[in-house]
Structure formats: structure tokens, C-alpha cells
Amino acid sequence: MSVTHADSTYDTAHPTTEGTELGTPATETAPNTAAPGRGVEHVVGRVSEIPPGEGRAFVAGGTQIAVFRLRDGSLHATQAACPHAGGPLADGQTDLNVLVCPLHLYAYKWSDGASTNGAPPIRLFPVREVDGALLVEV
Amino acid sequence: MTAILGGRPQGLTVLHMDDELDTRGRVVVVGNGMAGARFVEELLERGGGEQFRITVFGDEPHGNYNRIMLSPVLAGEEHEDDIVLNSHDWYADNGVHLRAGVRVERIDTAAKVVYSGDGTATPYDHLVLATGSYSFIPPMKGVRADDGGLLPGVYGFRTIDETRAMLAATGSCTRAVVMGGGLLGLEAARALHGHGLHVELVHAAPYLMNAQLDPEAGAILKKSVESLGITVHLDVFASEVIGDDRVRGVLLADGRQIEADLLVVAAGVRPHTDVAVRSGLEVERAIIVDDQLRTDDPDIYAIGECAQHRGEVYGLVAPAWEHAKVLADVLTGTDPDAEYHGSRTATKLKVAGVDVAVMGINTPERDDDEFLVISEPKRGVHLSVVIRDDKLVGATLLGDTRKVAFLTQAFDRGAPLPEERIRLLVDLSDGAEEVGVAEMPADSQVCNCNGVSKGDLCGAVADGCTSVGAVMDRTRAGKGCGSCKSLVKQIVEWAADGDVTEDESASWYVPGIPMAKPQLMTAIREQDLRSVSAVFAALAPGGQEDAKSKMGLTSLLRMVWGSDYEQENDAKFINDRVHGNIQRDGTFSVVPQMKGGVTTPAQLRKIADVAEKYEVPMVKVTGGQRIDLLGVRKEDLPAMWDDLGMPSGYAYGKSFRTVKTCVGSDFCRFGLGDSTQLGIDLETRFQGIESPAKMKLAVVGCPRNCAEAYVKDVGVVAVGNGKWEVYVGGAAGATIRKGDLLATVDSPEAVITLAGRFMQYYRENANWLERTYDFVPRIGLETIKAVLLEDSEGIVADLDEGMQRSIDAYVDPWGQDGKQPATPGQFRPALPLIPLPKVPVR
Numbered sequence: 001m002s003v004t005h006a007d008s009t010y011d012t013a014h015p016t017t018e019g020t021e022l023g024t025p026a027t028e029t030a031p032n033t034a035a036p037g038r039g040v041e042h043v044v045g046r047v048s049e050i051p052p053g054e055g056r057a058f059v060a061g062g063t064q065i066a067v068f069r070l071r072d073g074s075l076h077a078t079q080a081a082c083p084h085a086g087g088p089l090a091d092g093q094t095d096l097n098v099l100v101c102p103l104h105l106y107a108y109k110w111s112d113g114a115s116t117n118g119a120p121p122i123r124l125f126p127v128r129e130v131d132g133a134l135l136v137e138v
Numbered sequence: 139m140t141a142i143l144g145g146r147p148q149g150l151t152v153l154h155m156d157d158e159l160d161t162r163g164r165v166v167v168v169g170n171g172m173a174g175a176r177f178v179e180e181l182l183e184r185g186g187g188e189q190f191r192i193t194v195f196g197d198e199p200h201g202n203y204n205r206i207m208l209s210p211v212l213a214g215e216e217h218e219d220d221i222v223l224n225s226h227d228w229y230a231d232n233g234v235h236l237r238a239g240v241r242v243e244r245i246d247t248a249a250k251v252v253y254s255g256d257g258t259a260t261p262y263d264h265l266v267l268a269t270g271s272y273s274f275i276p277p278m279k280g281v282r283a284d285d286g287g288l289l290p291g292v293y294g295f296r297t298i299d300e301t302r303a304m305l306a307a308t309g310s311c312t313r314a315v316v317m318g319g320g321l322l323g324l325e326a327a328r329a330l331h332g333h334g335l336h337v338e339l340v341h342a343a344p345y346l347m348n349a350q351l352d353p354e355a356g357a358i359l360k361k362s363v364e365s366l367g368i369t370v371h372l373d374v375f376a377s378e379v380i381g382d383d384r385v386r387g388v389l390l391a392d393g394r395q396i397e398a399d400l401l402v403v404a405a406g407v408r409p410h411t412d413v414a415v416r417s418g419l420e421v422e423r424a425i426i427v428d429d430q431l432r433t434d435d436p437d438i439y440a441i442g443e444c445a446q447h448r449g450e451v452y453g454l455v456a457p458a459w460e461h462a463k464v465l466a467d468v469l470t471g472t473d474p475d476a477e478y479h480g481s482r483t484a485t486k487l488k489v490a491g492v493d494v495a496v497m498g499i500n501t502p503e504r505d506d507d508e509f510l511v512i513s514e515p516k517r518g519v520h521l522s523v524v525i526r527d528d529k530l531v532g533a534t535l536l537g538d539t540r541k542v543a544f545l546t547q548a549f550d551r552g553a554p555l556p557e558e559r560i561r562l563l564v565d566l567s568d569g570a571e572e573v574g575v576a577e578m579p580a581d582s583q584v585c586n587c588n589g590v591s592k593g594d595l596c597g598a599v600a601d602g603c604t605s606v607g608a609v610m611d612r613t614r615a616g617k618g619c620g621s622c623k624s625l626v627k628q629i630v631e632w633a634a635d636g637d638v639t640e641d642e643s644a645s646w647y648v649p650g651i652p653m654a655k656p657q658l659m660t661a662i663r664e665q666d667l668r669s670v671s672a673v674f675a676a677l678a679p680g681g682q683e684d685a686k687s688k689m690g691l692t693s694l695l696r697m698v699w700g701s702d703y704e705q706e707n708d709a710k711f712i713n714d715r716v717h718g719n720i721q722r723d724g725t726f727s728v729v730p731q732m733k734g735g736v737t738t739p740a741q742l743r744k745i746a747d748v749a750e751k752y753e754v755p756m757v758k759v760t761g762g763q764r765i766d767l768l769g770v771r772k773e774d775l776p777a778m779w780d781d782l783g784m785p786s787g788y789a790y791g792k793s794f795r796t797v798k799t800c801v802g803s804d805f806c807r808f809g810l811g812d813s814t815q816l817g818i819d820l821e822t823r824f825q826g827i828e829s830p831a832k833m834k835l836a837v838v839g840c841p842r843n844c845a846e847a848y849v850k851d852v853g854v855v856a857v858g859n860g861k862w863e864v865y866v867g868g869a870a871g872a873t874i875r876k877g878d879l880l881a882t883v884d885s886p887e888a889v890i891t892l893a894g895r896f897m898q899y900y901r902e903n904a905n906w907l908e909r910t911y912d913f914v915p916r917i918g919l920e921t922i923k924a925v926l927l928e929d930s931e932g933i934v935a936d937l938d939e940g941m942q943r944s945i946d947a948y949v950d951p952w953g954q955d956g957k958q959p960a961t962p963g964q965f966r967p968a969l970p971l972i973p974l975p976k977v978p979v980r
Contacts, residue, residue: 053708
């Protein structure tokens with residue numbers, strides 16, 4: 001997906017207002033976006049809502065997800081609850097390789113969601129930024 | 139009887155390449171026992187099969203078998219097929235030419251050829267002698283038949299053929315005499331006794347296993363052996379074997395006669411050196427080798443029991459295997475400079491049903507050697523250790539080998555010893571019976587926090603984890619409260635059979651920065667690194683940040699820089715981001731400060747109102763004499779703090795937590811000092827100070843210890859006449875430890891000063907998450923006393939200054955973040971679709 005193309009699309013289609021409703025499907029505002037993949041893209045919030053290195057939880061199309069902005073600026077979205085014991089992943093700690101759940105310190109790789117210490121894998125969701133807005137495909 | 143152990147089915151042959159066409163060097167190994175065969179394995183492992191044509195001569199017709207296991211075979215506990223290590227097929231499959239049943243007679247060192255009993259000559263480029271030992275048959279009248287062989291019914295105990303012959307004889311014999319009360323003799327006696335024979339053991343020394351044990355331990359072993367029903371004769375030798383055609387009995391030197399139809403001679407072994415002697419090599423007790431196992435002929439090497447290195451001849455398998463490794467390194471060029479520098483021999487075995495572990499020396503040799511003995515003859519237990527210059531130089535464990543893992547490690551690596559030496563032999567930490575790691579069932583849980591069993595740990599080792607850290611990462615054992623770490627270490631070392639690689643990272647403060655704490659602190663100061671991301675950028679390999687290192691670094695930076703530290707919330711654990719302790723459902727606990735456990739009706743009223751207003755599911759009095767509001771939603775935290783109007787009690791951080799007190803002299807009729815006020819003063823001064831792990835304190839007004847000061851990180855006890863005792867390093871959590879008395883001081887002010895110095899010393903020197911109960915024994919109480927009381931390092935003023943800097947930087951986090959969030963969405967729900975709390979309201 002070309003970034004410039006997406007930018008131009010969202011420039012007009014998406015009002016970068018603060019009051020964007022959680023879970024507003026991005027498809028409604030941008031019908032002809034380049035291929036969103038299998039799922040549906042949702043605008044969940046603003047990148048500025050996530051401090052560097054931290055995660056925040058959002059709801060995208062009725063699914064709660066955790067979105068992280070790493071120290072290198074990259075964005076990642078995962079399921080919100082840890083598969084091990086339901087811990088709040090958005091409260092976890094990160095580096096460029098893994099996310100660590102705060103409850104029992106299970107770590108998950110950003111690359112494929114697999115645990116480095118024996119827990120079941122977590123689900124990853126495509127996420128991108130367009131003009132400061134967070135778009136998550138669920 | 140003639141079956142070949144590990145033999146090949148008949149009709150199979152092996153084709154060999156024409157010698158003339160093969161350009162590989164020729165390695166000839168003489169001896170196919172534990173040492174020779176292991177050497178061939180080590181050679182192949184290093185690609186030696188490509189480099190060399192390997193020929194192995196074995197005196198016995200068999201493949202390679204585990205000689206150590208002959209005792210269980212004799213006892214009928216193991217089948218001989220199960221002790222085969224390398225079958226004839228293995229040699230063929232690996233292109234090794236095995237000449238089993240062929241004895242080497244002589245070496246022509248000039249022509250570099252070995253001549254064997256079958257009349258053949260085999261040229262070599264490198265010759266390895268691994269001829270082992272033979273059973274020593276002491277000179278006794280009548281022990282040999284006319285043909286020079288042993289009289290029928292007399293056996294050595296060295297080979298599978300001898301073992302088979304004895305096993306066959308157990309069917310027809312009824313009375314056995316075993317000569318020799320060493321390891322082998324005792325094993326033979328037990329095995330024969332198990333087959334229903336009447337067994338008498340004759341030992342020339344005054345006590346059993348005299349090579350390994352001291353007289354007292356030997357005496358206790360004798361009792362254990364006799365309790366099996368074996369008669370033991372000490373301090374006497376057999377002078378004559380009675381019987382012309384076969385054994386009928388033995389005559390002892392003191393004139394007694396013992397009837398027997400089976401005689402086992404286990405009176406020691408002698409290195410097989412006749413080939414070496416005949417070939418002109420230098421031989422003393424055994425074949426003399428240098429640090430590369432080379433004899434005085436540059437192309438001839440000797441390994442195992444037939445080698446004498448720096449005056450030592452070893453009779454154990456471990457040194458032989460070390461020889462094999464070094465020589466394989468040298469010959470293959472894997473490490474041409476590899477050297478062998480001798481072995482520290484430690485053995486653990488079961489003799490006659492009794493556990494024995496022996497390492498190093500068994501009695502003190504110098505005036506200032508420490509010697510600790512625990513002797514329980516009734517229970518058949520005798521334990522002793524010899525310590526020299528704070529290092530373990532010897533240990534003997536008889537009848538109880540539970541501490542062998544720790545002792546072996548201390549012996550092999552010179553690990554630090556507990557100051558209370560008795561802890562080397564006895565576990566005083568709790569009343570529960572500790573089971574040796576070898577005896578633990580595989581499903582027994584080791585790490586209770588993460589539910590990791592011994593079997594899981596062994597599995598990780600089997601899967602290739604070679605260090606304790608790797609096993610912990612894989613299984614997450616020891617990653618909870620950490621109290622099982624030493625047991626995890628013991629099990630990993632046991633499972634890896636001692637072959638554990640040292641965790642380089644074990645000395646690092648945090649896993650992501652390859653530096654010990656002092657170097658890290660120096661670098662942080664010198665390079666003026668004030669944020670966690672700056673530390674990663676400057677000091678981490680490749681500038682890579684590491685999630686699991688962030689929390690420890692945040693703590694360290696706050697200590698080093700005080701208020702000049704640059705805050706980064708992502709570098710904090712969630713507890714420190716929102717100043718509450720995360721609970722299992724993602725809610726938090728709120729514990730207001732209640733200095734010294736003293737509260738007021740107004741405070742209680744406020745807490746009650748807040749609990750009702752926010753529908754707190756549980757209100758509970760904590761172990762630290764405070765009130766805990768549990769199950770609070772993250773988004774409610776700032777409002778609750780505001781309503782409470784009380785500072786944080788820091789019940790969530792790796793920090794100074796609380797000071798428990800008793801009611802002291804104001805009310806208690808026994809109180810000797812105002813413990814309540816001192817507790818409040820301590821908490822006022824040190825509130826919220828971050829530290830490597832939590833610090834829990836207590837002050838009691840008399841030694842009745844109602845607030846449990848003896849088991850706190852810092853515990854203070856009033857002892858009368860205005861005096862206060864300060865204890866450090868106590869614990870009553872997963873580990874229970876009474877604190878060590880640091881000093882007795884004259885005033886509450888002196889208590890506060892000393893407690894501050896100790897805590898700062900701990901903050902600056904402890905590893906991340908290392909509690910004081912590990913820190914104090916690690917550093918040593920004497921060292922800590924010298925540093926803090928006598929200023930032996932001249933750092934006391936710095937400690938005071940460092941602590942003051944942290945005290946000055948203290949800000950109540952609730953007062954701060956409650957009003958102005960530190961980051962956007964600091965208190966947003968992390969599970970927006972799950973109604974919290976999920977815990978039941980009580």
C-alpha cells in the first residue's frame with residue numbers, strides 16, 4: 001500500500017478531529033482505499049494518544065486491541081488480553097523485539113506474535129498511521 | 139559365556155579402503171575401555187574421522203562397555219546388554235577399525251609400528267595408550283594354579299568376563315570371601331550377598347574405604363555394611379588360599395581360617411604399563427605424560443588410568459574423560475594449545491546401599507584449616523568439610539548426600555561459602571525436609587510461582603540449554619519470587635552432569651547491558667546518561683533497548699541522579715506508572731501511607747468513605763500494618779487519591795515500603811524504647827526511596843519482637859538503657875532468615891543514620907531484585923560492618939550524601955500524577971471491553 005496514495009485519500013476523507021468515535025470503521029470514510037487485506041480497517045484513535053514505548057487499549061469494530069508505539073516510531077497492534085491469564089497487554093513493557101505482559105512477564109515477539117517463553121501466541125493486527133490517525137485492521 | 143558384548147551378527151564384514159590410497163594420518167588407540175573409546179568419540183566429534191584413519195585395539199573381544207556398571211550387573215540389577223556404550227556396529231558405522239580381542243605386545247617407537255599378539259604390525263602417526271588398569275592380586279600362597287592362572291573359584295573384578303563367571307558361580311557357591319574393603323570390594327560383597335551367599339569381607343586397613351574416608355566415617359560405613367548381614371574383618375590380610383583344585387577357604391594372617399567356595403580379589407588396581415615399559419617409554423607408577431598427555435616420545439600419548447600426570451594417577455572416569463577431550467583438541471587441531479592441568483576429583487556413589495560423596499581432602503592438613511564434622515553413627519550419617527582460606531578444599535558425605543550439589547559447586551569453582559559453616563552440611567532455612575535433587579521425583583514442583591517442575595528443567599537441559607540462565611529463560615523457573623533460584627541451579631547442574639556453561643550475564647546488573655553494577659554506575663556518571671533510552675543508546679550492544687532491563691535501569695538512574703533523572707514512563711513497570719500494585723484482573727490496589735502502622739479516626743473515616751464511594755471490592759489490613767483497598771479500576775485511581783488526601787504507601791514498588799512497629803514504651807508495660815516514634819521517623823525520612831528490591835522494616839520496643847524486627851530487611855530492637863540493636867538481611871517471605879546484628883547503637887538518631895547508610899550501601903551494591911537476605915550473606919556481615927562502622931573504604935560520607943540526594947528528590951507520586959497525568963492516557967483502561975473488577979465484592 002502506497003503511503004502517498006493513502007495520505008491523499010485520508011486528507012479529505014478523514015476529519016482529524018479529536019472526537020473521533022472509538023471503533024468508527026475507516027471504510028465508511030474512505031471507500032476506495034487500497035486493499036485493506038482480509039479484515040476491515042478502523043480508525044481507533046490518534047498516535048499522539050500513545051506515549052513512546054508504551055501501549056494503549058482501543059476498541060476496533062467491537063474487538064478490544066492494544067496498540068503500541070515503539071521507541072523507533074513503529075506501530076504494532078495486538079489482542080488486548082494476554083493468552084496466558086488475561087493480563088492487560090497494553091500495560092506491558094516493550095522493546096523493539098518483544099512485548100512483555102505485566103502479570104507474569106510472558107514475552108511475545110512483534111514479528112509473529114509467538115511467545116519467547118512458552119505461552120500460546122498472541123494475535124497481531126495490521127496497524128498504520130495516516131495523518132496522525134491510528135488505523136487498525138480487524 | 140562366550141557371547142561378545144556389543145558384537146556384530148555373524149557374516150557381516152567391513153570393507154577397508156586400500157591403505158596405500160588413503161592419505162589420512164593414522165591414529166592407533168591401544169585400549170578400548172572407558173578412556174580409549176571416549177577419546178575416539180571426542181576425535182570423531184571434532185571431525186577426526188575426516189583427518190585420521192583410526193584403529194582401536196581392545197584386549198577384550200567386546201565392544202566398549204561401561205565398566206562402572208559392572209557392580210549392578212553382578213548384583214543382577216542391570217542386564218549386561220544395557221551397559222554397552224559402543225557396539226561393534228558403532229565402530230564400523232564411524233569408519234573406525236576395531237581390533238577387538240587383539241592384544242598389543244610392543245611398540246617400535248623408531249619405526250612407529252605397533253606389534254600385536256596376532257602377529258600383525260600396524261603403523262601409526264599418533265599412538266594413544268589407554269590401557270587402563272588390571273586387578274592387583276596380592277602375593278598369597280596358593281592363589282595361583284600351576285599354569286600361572288588364578289585358582290578356580292578366584293576372581294578379579296574388572297571385566298565383564300570376570301563378572302559373568304562370578305554370576306555363574308553364584309548358582310553353585312554358598313560362601314564368598316571378598317578381599318578388599320574399598321569401593322569395588324564393597325560393591326562385590328553387596329552384590330554376592332544379594333544372590334544369597336554368605337559373605338565375609340577381609341580388609342587390610344583399619345577401616346573401610348580408607349582411601350576416601352576418615353576413620354570415623356569408615357567405622358560408620360562398617361556398621362551400615364554389617365547391618366546388611368555382611369561380616370567385616372578389618373586390619374588383617376589373607377595370607378593363603380586353601381584348596382588344591384579350587385578354592386576351599388582362606389587363611390588369615392592372624393591364624394583364623396574362613397571357609398569359602400568363591401574368592402573375589404578386589405585389593406586395588408595397578409596401571410597397565412607393560413607395553414610402555416617394554417617399548418622404552420618413561421614409566422613410574424604409570425606412564426608419564428605432560429600437560430598435553432604426551433609421553434616422552436612425541437608421537438605417543440597416554441590417557442586414563444594408565445597415565446601419570448604431575449605425579450597423579452587417577453582411578454576415576456571423570457579425569458579420563460577430561461584427558462580424552464584435551465587430547466582430541468590437540469590432535470585434531472581444534473585447539474592445538476589445549477592443556478590438561480589435573481582434575482579436582484569429586485565422586486558420588488552408592489556403596490553397599492549407602493550414599494557416599496567424596497571430594498578433595500578428608501582431614502585438615504594445616505593449622506588454620508577449618509574442619510566441621512557432623513557425626514550421627516546411629517543413623518549411619520557422617521558429614522565433614524575442610525575449609526582453607528574461605529574455600530572448600532574437601533568434603534566427605536556418608537549416608538546423606540543432600541548437600542552434594544552445592545558442595546561440588548563450591549569445591550569445583552571456589553564459590554563463596556556461608557559464614558555459618560554448618561549451613562554447608564545442614565539446611566537451617568526451614569524445618570521442611572530438603573530432598574537431594576537427584577532423589578526428587580520429576581514431577582515435583584520447583585518454581586511454585588510459575589509452576590515449573592524438576593522434569594521441565596531437565597527437559598530444557600536435554601533440549602540443549604547449557605546455562606542456568608538459559609534454562610530459566612526457557613522455563614521461567616525462578617522468574618517469580620526468585621526463592622527457588624538456588625534449587626533451580628542445583629537441578630540444572632545435576633541434569634547437565636556438571637557440564638554447565640557459566641552465565642556471563644550472571645554478573646550483569648540487568649540482562650540488556652553487559653556490565654556489572656559498579657561499572658554501569660561509573661559509565662552512567664561519566665557519560666552523563668540521565669534517561670533509560672540514553673543508557674541503552676550508549677551502553678547496550680548495538681544500542682538495542684531491552685524490555686526486561688528497563689525497570690532496573692529506571693531504579694538505578696533515580697538513585698544516581700535523584701531529581702535530575704529524566705523520566706520516561708515506558709521504562710517503568712506498570713505499577714510505577716500508575717503508583718499501584720496490578721492485580722490479576724488488571725485492577726490495582728491502593729495502600730495509603732500509614733507511618734509506623736499508626737492511624738487516626740479521621741484517616742479511617744476517609745478511607746471508609748473512599749472505599750464506599752468507589753465500591754472497592756475488598757478492604758484488607760496488610761502484613762505491613764496498613765490498609766489495602768483492592769480491586770480499584772485504573773481510571774479511578776487519580777480521583778481516589780484526591781479524595782483520600784493521603785500520600786502513597788509505596789506498596790507496589792521495588793522501594794522502601796513500610797516500617798512496622800509495636801506499641802513501644804508509651805503503652806506497653808514491657809517496652810524499653812519508643813519504637814513507635816522511631817518507626818514513624820524512619821518512614822518519614824526514607825519514604826519511597828527506590829532500591830534494588832523492596833525493603834521492609836520494623837522497630838520493636840523490646841526483644842519480644844511483636845513487630846517481627848528480627849526478620850526484616852532492616853530491623854531495630856530496643857534493648858534497654860537507651861540502646862538499640864540494628865539487624866540487617868532478615869526475611870520472612872519465601873525465604874526465612876533471621877537478620878544479622880549489624881550494631882548496637884545509643885540513640886534513635888544513630889539508628890536512623892546507620893539504617894540510612896546500610897540501605898544506601900545496599901542500593902549501590904546489590905544486584906537488581908537481590909533482596910537484603912541474599913545481599914548480606916553474599917557481601918559478608920564482617921565486610922558490611924567494616925564498611926559502615928569503621929569506614930574501611932572511606933565511603934561513609936558518600937553513602938550519607940547519596941541517600942540525602944534521594945530523600946531530597948522524594949515527591950509523593952499520588953499528589954503529583956493525580957493532578958497532572960505524566961503521560962497521555964496514563965490512567966486509561968487497558969481492557970476496555972471487560973467490566974472490572976472481576977473479583978467478588980466481600
